[in-house]
Amino acid sequence: MCRQGEWPVRGYQGKNTEKYLRAEKVNPIPKSVTASDYRTHFRAVKEATTEPFLVRYALITVALLFMAIFLLFPLVCIFYEAFAGGVEMFWKAIADPHALSALKMTLIATVVSLVANVIFGLAAAWCLGKFNFWGKSFLISLIDIPFTISPVIAGLLFVFLFGTQSALGTWLQAHHIRILFALPGVVLATVFVTFPFVVRELIPVMQAQGTEEEQAARVLGARGWHIFWRVTLPNVRWALLYGVILCNARAMGEFGAVVVVAGNSVKTNTLPLHINVLYQGFANPSAPFAVATLLAVMAISTLVVKTIIETKLGQEE
Amino acid sequence: MKLIRRSVLPGFGLTLGFTITYLSLIVLIPLSGLFIVTSRLTWDEFHHILTNELVRQSFALTFRTSLIAACVNVVFGFIVAWVLVRYRFTGRRIIDAMVDLPFALPTAVSGIALAQIYSEKGWLGQFFSFPIRGTEYGVILALIFIGLPFVIRTLQPSLEEIEVELEEVSASLGASRFQTFCFVIFPMIFPAVITGFAMAFARALGEYGSVLFIGGMIPGKTDIISNVILQKLYEENGHITASVIALAMLVASFAILLVINLVQMWANRRLVKVD
Numbered sequence: 001m002c003r004q005g006e007w008p009v010r011g012y013q014g015k016n017t018e019k020y021l022r023a024e025k026v027n028p029i030p031k032s033v034t035a036s037d038y039r040t041h042f043r044a045v046k047e048a049t050t051e052p053f054l055v056r057y058a059l060i061t062v063a064l065l066f067m068a069i070f071l072l073f074p075l076v077c078i079f080y081e082a083f084a085g086g087v088e089m090f091w092k093a094i095a096d097p098h099a100l101s102a103l104k105m106t107l108i109a110t111v112v113s114l115v116a117n118v119i120f121g122l123a124a125a126w127c128l129g130k131f132n133f134w135g136k137s138f139l140i141s142l143i144d145i146p147f148t149i150s151p152v153i154a155g156l157l158f159v160f161l162f163g164t165q166s167a168l169g170t171w172l173q174a175h176h177i178r179i180l181f182a183l184p185g186v187v188l189a190t191v192f193v194t195f196p197f198v199v200r201e202l203i204p205v206m207q208a209q210g211t212e213e214e215q216a217a218r219v220l221g222a223r224g225w226h227i228f229w230r231v232t233l234p235n236v237r238w239a240l241l242y243g244v245i246l247c248n249a250r251a252m253g254e255f256g257a258v259v260v261v262a263g264n265s266v267k268t269n270t271l272p273l274h275i276n277v278l279y280q281g282f283a284n285p286s287a288p289f290a291v292a293t294l295l296a297v298m299a300i301s302t303l304v305v306k307t308i309i310e311t312k313l314g315q316e317e
Numbered sequence: 318m319k320l321i322r323r324s325v326l327p328g329f330g331l332t333l334g335f336t337i338t339y340l341s342l343i344v345l346i347p348l349s350g351l352f353i354v355t356s357r358l359t360w361d362e363f364h365h366i367l368t369n370e371l372v373r374q375s376f377a378l379t380f381r382t383s384l385i386a387a388c389v390n391v392v393f394g395f396i397v398a399w400v401l402v403r404y405r406f407t408g409r410r411i412i413d414a415m416v417d418l419p420f421a422l423p424t425a426v427s428g429i430a431l432a433q434i435y436s437e438k439g440w441l442g443q444f445f446s447f448p449i450r451g452t453e454y455g456v457i458l459a460l461i462f463i464g465l466p467f468v469i470r471t472l473q474p475s476l477e478e479i480e481v482e483l484e485e486v487s488a489s490l491g492a493s494r495f496q497t498f499c500f501v502i503f504p505m506i507f508p509a510v511i512t513g514f515a516m517a518f519a520r521a522l523g524e525y526g527s528v529l530f531i532g533g534m535i536p537g538k539t540d541i542i543s544n545v546i547l548q549k550l551y552e553e554n555g556h557i558t559a560s561v562i563a564l565a566m567l568v569a570s571f572a573i574l575l576v577i578n579l580v581q582m583w584a585n586r587r588l589v590k591v592d
Contacts, residue, residue: 048488150523157347253423255526
């Protein structure tokens with residue numbers, strides 16, 4: 001129990017040490033612990049485990065300034081510059097046929113990569129999350145590869161695979177199939193760059209949830225697809241949605257890989273490439289920003305959906 | 318050693334086959350294309366390409382700017398992560414959501430925004446007497462922008478895991494707040510700091526879109542490696558040179574990935590979790 005002079009502040013070197021020691025002198029041997037003793041104790045603990053007021057607010061100010069300068073300013077700048085030439089210029093830039101065709105390209109590439117990567121993501125997460133086998137970590141590190149290599153190098157890989165100097169390329173040229181510098185190339189590059197996103201979100205969740213529920217379903221007589229649709233999928237739906245919106249954000253915004261694969265043709269421009277073209281041109285200084293607002297709105301909605309999902313996941317735990 | 322532990326769950330063969338096929342088509346075959354192209358060269362040609370003046374300057378520039386940007390990100394990212402995890406203030410949730418903005422925003426969009434802000438008459442560029450666009454400073458600023466979420470998102474879970482009891486013990490044993498930070502808290506999050514640094518560094522090495530607009534890709538001054546690869550591709554027979562440079566960058570990326578994995582293995586061994 002507490003002996004005189006020992007509780008609660010032996011060795012405490014905070015500001016209010018005198019007050020706490022005085023409190024002890026007044027009640028030298030506490031026969032019972034009162035509420036104010038608790039308050040004093042909790043405040044002492046709080047003060048011992050956090051920084052002084054000035055340091056706290058200095059840190060908060062530095063953090064907020066840093067975030068404002070590096071994150072808020074660019075975001076606001078996009079919207080400001082987009083409307084700098086007036087609302088009419090804004091609509092002209094967006095309704096421009098080149099912009100619309102770029103939007104179409106972006107949407108096609110995004111939808112295809114979303115579908116392909118969700119299918120792959122679910123299959124790979126099932127295989128890697130629910131089973132243990134030799135070579136599993138090798139496969140998982142293979143999956144992380146597109147995440148680690150530069151997008152320009154990713155595009156380069158496809159140029160080497162389908163370009164005219166490779167065996168496959170000469171065969172494709174003989175059959176008049178165009179992959180590079182055409183839609184298939186853009187789609188392939190986008191699929192490559194975005195394919196880890198869904199899997200990486202699903203595997204930890206599937207691993208953490210284990211196999212008990214699926215085994216119970218099996219015991220009760222369910223077959224493969226039934227188990228998957230009714231048991232596994234509802235459990236991972238938030239992680240799946242999370243992966244989908246990340247994949248979507250990356251697919252719509254991919255620049256480096258598509259620059260390499262799409263070449264200089266206007267027909268194969270995606271939205272980011274179109275922004276680049278507009279920026280290099282002199283016609284309308286607010287045009288690239290106008291088109292950029294579309295993508296910025298997409299990014300902001302991605303963040304909003306992400307926050308909602310995280311709240312939902314937090315609630316479910 | 319069992320090849321697979323027997324499981325009652327169905328679908329292993331099907332999903333494994335599909336996974337391996339998809340991985341091969343999307344990842345392995347393109348990668349092997351690169352290795353096939355570069356394997357036709359001799360070591361001399363390799364050496365000649367990599368020690369070209371322009372290439373060497375570009376490598377030095379890329380690594381230098383990525384390193385500086387990653388360091389700045391570690392310092393400020395640490396402050397932001399600390400503030401987000403430990404303090405309560407208005408707007409904390411919004412800031413927390415905004416941290417992922419560089420991750421969600423397309424690189425071309427952030428590129429033109431940064432170029433506009435730091436231009437001569439831009440919102441921030443006007444305060445500097447020297448130009449920022451077209452210089453290394455611009456490149457570094459763009460790389461700080463895109464590396465930010467990596468450091469913060471790596472540090473946040475580590476900071477959340479620290480038990481308050483340890484700090485209480487440290488304070489009750491007489492340590493000042495600064496000592497507690499240096500000797501108790503920081504060693505516990507150090508692996509996360511290293512991982513965040515390595516991830517921000519790796520991302521900055523390969524960045525293209527954000528840096529393109531603010532840097533201008535001036536040879537010798539702001540020409541980063543991604544752009545060098547791109548330019549070589551457009552040249553006649555430049556694809557060989559491009560492939561060699563790309564291979565060198567791939568090796569660097571894999572080395573960084575290895576460092577990250579080793580650091581995480583080391584961290585898991587140090588911290589014995591007592592449940």
